[in-house]
Amino acid sequence: MLLMYEKFQPSFFLKNKHVQTVYASFFRKVPKHSFEIEKFILSDGDFLESYWYNKQNYSNKPLVILFHGLAGSYKSPYILGLMKELDKDGYNSVLMHFRSCSGVINDKAISYHSGKTDDAKEYILSIKERYPNTQLFSIGFSLGANMMLKLLGEFAEESPFSASVSISAPMQLDLGSNKINSGFSKLYQAYLLKSLNKLLEEKYKTHDMQNLLKLKKEDIKNLSSFWEFDDAYTAPIHGFDSAQDYYTKSSAKQYLKYIQSPTLIIHALDDPFMPPEILPNKNEISSSILLDIHKNGGHVGFVNGSLFKPKYWLEKRILSYFNSTIKNKHK
Numbered sequence: 308m309l310l311m312y313e314k315f316q317p318s319f320f321l322k323n324k325h326v327q328t329v330y331a332s333f334f335r336k337v338p339k340h341s342f343e344i345e346k347f348i349l350s351d352g353d354f355l356e357s358y359w360y361n362k363q364n365y366s367n368k369p370l371v372i373l374f375h376g377l378a379g380s381y382k383s384p385y386i387l388g389l390m391k392e393l394d395k396d397g398y399n400s401v402l403m404h405f406r407s408c409s410g411v412i413n414d415k416a417i418s419y420h421s422g423k424t425d426d427a428k429e430y431i432l433s434i435k436e437r438y439p440n441t442q443l444f445s446i447g448f449s450l451g452a453n454m455m456l457k458l459l460g461e462f463a464e465e466s467p468f469s470a471s472v473s474i475s476a477p478m479q480l481d482l483g484s485n486k487i488n489s490g491f492s493k494l495y496q497a498y499l500l501k502s503l504n505k506l507l508e509e510k511y512k513t514h515d516m517q518n519l520l521k522l523k524k525e526d527i528k529n530l531s532s533f534w535e536f537d538d539a540y541t542a543p544i545h546g547f548d549s550a551q552d553y554y555t556k557s558s559a560k561q562y563l564k565y566i567q568s569p570t571l572i573i574h575a576l577d578d579p580f581m582p583p584e585i586l587p588n589k590n591e592i593s594s595s596i597l598l599d600i601h602k603n604g605g606h607v608g609f610v611n612g613s614l615f616k617p618k619y620w621l622e623k624r625i626l627s628y629f630n631s632t633i634k635n636k637h638k
Contacts, residue, residue, distance in 0.1 A: 315575075315601040315620055317611045324577035325491065327605025330617070335384035337391065342381060344409075345401075347430055353417075355426060356409035358402045360390040369442040369469070369633070371400040372431060374451030376475075376607065378502040380408050385448060385607055385621070392622040398444070398629070403430050405451075407506055416514040418506065420541050421450050421480055422557020424458040435467050444629055445471040448607055449580070452476035453559045459570060460562025470569040470632040472625050475578055475607045478563075480554035483581035484533040492579045495606075496533060504530060507540055519544065560585070563592045571597045571628045573621070575604030599624070 321327060342358035349355065358381045359365075371393055375386055381402055393400045405419035406426065419426070435443065445468050447455030452473040459466055477483035487496045504527050510516050511524045522539050530536045537550035547553040576583050586600065601609075612618035 314599075315604055315609055315611065315624075317603050317609075318613055320614050321610055321612075321617070322603055324575070324579050324603070324605040324608075327575070327577075327603065327608030327610055328495075328579055330614075331385060331605070331608045331610050331619070332383070335388060335617070335619075337384050337387040340387065340391070342402075347403075347433065349426060349429055351415065353406060353413050353415045355406050355413070355430070356404050356411060357430065358404070358409070360400045360402075361394055362399075362401075365399055367438075367441060369398050369444055369629070370434070370438065371398050371444045371446060371629075372434065373400060373402045374427065374445070374447040374455050375402065375404065375408065376449030376451055378408070378499050379448065379451070380404060380410065388619055389446070389622055389625070392619075392626065396626050396630075399441075401434075403427060412506070412509050412513075414513075416510060416516065416519055417544050418510075418541075420537075420545060420553065420557065421453045421477065422457055422553070422559075423545065424454055424461060427454060427458055428461075431467060442633075443468050444632075446474070446625060447471070447476065448474050449477065453478060453480070453557070456559035456566070456570070456572075457557065457562045459568060460559070460565040462568075463565045464567040466566075466568035468568050470629055471571070472628060473570065473572045474621060475574060475580070476559060476572065477581045477585060478558060478560040478587065479581075479585040480558045481551060482585050484537070484550075484554065486579075486581050488532045488534065495580065497531075500530065500533070500536060503536055504528065507536075560587050560591060563587050563596060566593050566595050569595055569597075569632055571599055571625075573599045573601075573604075573609070573624065575601050575606070575608065577603055578606045580606045597628075 343362040345357045390400045406413035453476045456473050534550050542550050542553045609621045610617050611620050
């Protein structure tokens with residue numbers, strides 16, 4: 308384990324946690340890219356969509372599987388920017404969308420959540436079967452990072468990944484839901500809930516959701532916090548007793564000690580989505596984990612340079628970690 312507090316140093320005008328969070332997510336301009344879309348059929352008959360970057364140029368280069376954050380997709384600037392940099396540095400990449408997140412609503416009444424690892428496991432094993440000689444890496448952002456860390460713990464010594472990177476993972480979900488339901492952070496919650504509530508409303512067109520959830524469609528608009536949304540939808544539809552039960556069972560922190568493949572956890576102490584208490588102590592992680600903790604960075608931010616000439620530190624840090632893993636493997 309290694310704790311870092313100095314390496315990421317934003318400029319004065321980019322130091323604020325909200326500037327970090329909002330700038331990286333809303334103001335970054337990344338050229339649009341054409342993807343090859345794969346519809347992957349899951350064992351329960353439902354599907355998810357994965358977006359391949361430059362698959363027409365696919366070779367036996369290392370392949371990075373990306374997992375986006377809550378309400379994220381191939382349109383997210385942090386995804387587009389990172390896939391472009393991975394390509395430039397000699398990596399193939401594919402974004403596995405969670406159910407409904409690509410813009411195409413999934414078929415089942417269930418959806419996705421922070422601890423739902425079975426879909427990712429199916430997809431990863433399919434990739435491993437199709438490309439048996441390809442070296443695999445993974446990157447998770449926020450919700451996708453929590454899911455990925457939990458999955459790595461479940462895989463344990465059978466992990467198919469040479470290395471993985473977690474960015475801004477809410478490793479203790481109840482603390483995160485409390486934090487984002489307070490102060491200025493409520494604005495982020497409202498923004499994200501708008502997307503979640505809209506997707507839930509869509510489910511009522513094809514499923515008897517009122518009977519499944521005991522929730523009328525017109526009452527969805529009253530779900531104003533993650534606690535309320537997860538109590539009303541996420542927990543009951545996915546077999547949990549309550550939001551607290553879902554948070555307790557799905558939080559990645561309890562799985563970290565089982566991770567056996569090299570894993571870098573990048574986190575900012577000023578993350579407005581969650582308090583520092585979500586971070587593990589030294590007794591809660593395995594020797595395969597490197598903690599990269601910084602004073603600043605916001606949520607999936609880590610932008611340095613200047614306001615007019617920003618530099619995206621995360622991408623350089625991720626590539627440095629993956630490249631060093633490959634070098635160490637060949638020593």
